[in-house]
Structures are given as C-alpha cells and as structure tokens.
Amino acid sequence: MAFSGYGERDGNICYLCGHKNAFPYSPKTEHVSGLGYSALLVPVEGATALIAPLGFQANRVAGVERSRTGTNFTRDLVDAIKETRLQVSKLAVAGADVIPAVYVDELRRQSPDIAFDYNENILTDQRLVKSESELRLMRHASKIADVAMTAAIEAIKPGVTESAVGTVARQGAMRAGADYVVRDRIQSGAEMGRLRWPFASPKKIRRGELVSIDLVGWAGAYGFDILRIGCAGRPNRQQHRLIEVAAQATAIMSDRLTDGGAIEASTSSLKEFERDNFNVSPFGHGIGLEIVENPYLFHGGAGRLRKNMVLCIEPEVRWKRNFASIENEVVVTNRKPELLTKLPVFWN
Numbered sequence: 001m002a003f004s005g006y007g008e009r010d011g012n013i014c015y016l017c018g019h020k021n022a023f024p025y026s027p028k029t030e031h032v033s034g035l036g037y038s039a040l041l042v043p044v045e046g047a048t049a050l051i052a053p054l055g056f057q058a059n060r061v062a063g064v065e066r067s068r069t070g071t072n073f074t075r076d077l078v079d080a081i082k083e084t085r086l087q088v089s090k091l092a093v094a095g096a097d098v099i100p101a102v103y104v105d106e107l108r109r110q111s112p113d114i115a116f117d118y119n120e121n122i123l124t125d126q127r128l129v130k131s132e133s134e135l136r137l138m139r140h141a142s143k144i145a146d147v148a149m150t151a152a153i154e155a156i157k158p159g160v161t162e163s164a165v166g167t168v169a170r171q172g173a174m175r176a177g178a179d180y181v182v183r184d185r186i187q188s189g190a191e192m193g194r195l196r197w198p199f200a201s202p203k204k205i206r207r208g209e210l211v212s213i214d215l216v217g218w219a220g221a222y223g224f225d226i227l228r229i230g231c232a233g234r235p236n237r238q239q240h241r242l243i244e245v246a247a248q249a250t251a252i253m254s255d256r257l258t259d260g261g262a263i264e265a266s267t268s269s270l271k272e273f274e275r276d277n278f279n280v281s282p283f284g285h286g287i288g289l290e291i292v293e294n295p296y297l298f299h300g301g302a303g304r305l306r307k308n309m310v311l312c313i314e315p316e317v318r319w320k321r322n323f324a325s326i327e328n329e330v331v332v333t334n335r336k337p338e339l340l341t342k343l344p345v346f347w348n
Helices: 011-017 073-083 101-110 121-128 132-154 162-176 237-255 263-267 271-276
Strands: 002-005 037-041 049-051 066-068 090-093 115-118 180-188 210-219 222-231 279-281 284-286 293-297 310-313 316-319 322-324 328-331
Touching: 002 011, 011 037, 011 121, 037 073, 049 073, 066 073, 073 101, 121 293, 132 162, 132 180, 132 210, 132 222, 132 328, 162 180, 162 210, 210 237, 210 322, 222 237, 222 328, 237 263, 237 271, 237 310, 237 316, 237 322, 237 328, 263 293, 271 279, 293 310
Parallel strands: 049 066, 090 115
Antiparallel strands: 002 037, 037 049, 180 210, 210 222, 279 316, 284 293, 284 310, 310 328, 316 322
16 A cells, blocks of 8 residues: 655655646545545555545556545545455555554554555665666756756846746746746845745845755656756855855765765765865755655765666755855766756856
8 A cells, every 4th residue: 555645745656557646735624635645555466446536647547447536535545445355454555654644543443454564665665766767757857957947047137036036947947848846945145055935035136146046846757856056146256166165065975876885975975175164064865756755865874876766966065154055966877977967057
C-alpha cells in the first residue's frame, strides 16, 4: 500500500502508475476527507486499486484495474482493501510520512486484522536510481529551468521588485514548457540566505545588491531545482569572490559524486575554504518526481552513491554577513558526474 500527497510528495504513486494528485490538501470534515491524497493497493494476487479522491486522468495512468474516486478517502480505502481481500493480511506501507495520523488511526480502527509493515525502502530504493527514460525527462526539465533562470537574471535592475523578478522566472518556465512552478524564492541584499515568507516580496532591489533566485517546479512530471545569483549592476570584487567561492564549493562537492562512492566524501570536501575565513556548509538532496528526494547530503549524512542518481548540490557559503549559494543538478556516473544544469555562474 503506497500513499502520495499533493504537489511535492506524490512521487510514490506517480512512480507506480503515473497518477498525480491534482487537488490540494483540504480540511477533514464529517463527510469530506483525504482530498489531496491518494493510495495504491498492489496485492500479491488480485487487482490493483487506486484510491484518488475527486478522480484521476485515465489516459495518464497504467496498471490500475480498480479505482475509487469519492470524497471520503479512508472509507474508500477500506472498501478497496475488502474488495481485494486484504482485510486479514500483512501490508507493506510506503509513504507513511505523507499520510496524516488521523487517517492512519481511522484505517487501523476499521481494519483491525491488518498488520502494517512500514517499509519506505520498498519504493525509495527503486526511485533513487533513474532509468534512461527518466533521465531524458530530467535533462529536458533542467533545460527549461535554465531558460527561465536566464530570463529572471536579465530582469534584475535597480528599482525592480523581488516579486517582479519571480514573475519573470515563472512566466519563462511556463512558456518553455514547464508543468508547474511551485517556488520562486527571490531574495536580495541582506535577505539572502534566510528562510522567510513570502518567498518573493514587494521589496525593491537596490543598485549594487546581489539577488538570489531559487526556482523550483516540474516539467514532464519531473522536478527541476536551480539557484543562481545576479546583481543589480556589476558585482564588486568582494561580491564576485563570494559567488566564485559558492560556485567552486558546488563543483567540489559534485566532483566527489561517483558510483559506489560515500556521501561523506562529498560532504567533507569543503574544508579548504576555511583558511580564507569562508564558512561553507555542505548541502544537497536527491530530485526526481519529487523536488526533495533521498539521499540528503549534509554533515553526518551517510550512505553510498549509485550510478544514475540525480542530485541537487547547493552548499551554503557565508562570509561576514554575506551569503551565497549556487545550485546545480547532477547525475552520478562511473566517473565525473554529468552536469544537467548548463547555466553559467556569471552574467556581468
């Protein structure tokens, strides 16, 4: 039994059958529940069943033999379990971190004879390594991100608002063929490097300020995630050096990504910057059907890399009160990683 959630957590079921949730999460009421979630039952014997509140696109799914599309998610899931004769069985569960506890509790109450085995590795291990067809889709998505980011960088001018730059990025991505842009995080000046809401504000960009643009979305159902830094004018020597170090840190982390290599080899590769008083923190994550997938790359992260994993590499650089990060998507290979993000670091 696999669970998926709207937007950034629908990879499990999309991977298995192609269904993507097209309605956002909504409050639970007495009669309406589970909107924005979906489940897929794959029994050892018997028909597969998709539980997708408010429906699904039949021409975009494969391997679905039964379906339920009502507005009571748990009731439909329990009924599907009975139809597939799984009410007295052991169910391996993938995506337990996606589904809210209220639905899990309800499912347990109505199906007391089911033993649940929470085992994320059932799908995680498969989704880590991309097929050749998946890689083709991700290369295409990355090209779209490059086009959109180019337009956004070129839109940076003194007096232009962060929101206006974000609008250019979103429009550029959609014109280039994106399915959806979920985030355009635009931060300028002292705001760079902060987690804040809104992602892009009415703040006007000042002459000489650096501007960080983090663009996230999907094309062909696969994610893209890119971060670049522009400047309202020509960057001064210190700003240029800051961006240069960020790009070097990303390149150094990326170069350590080889088939069979340890994640620690990448995350521990940035110590050389300490002598120049730069504080560089490793960070990265997998990407695919979801924007943030396993594995994570940061201090303390462990595990082995495998060929055809796709990763976003984005170490953070801090120097005095300044921040910079350059994010690239890369594919793990037998040798030097394949760089999906083709965009240059400097424009001016």
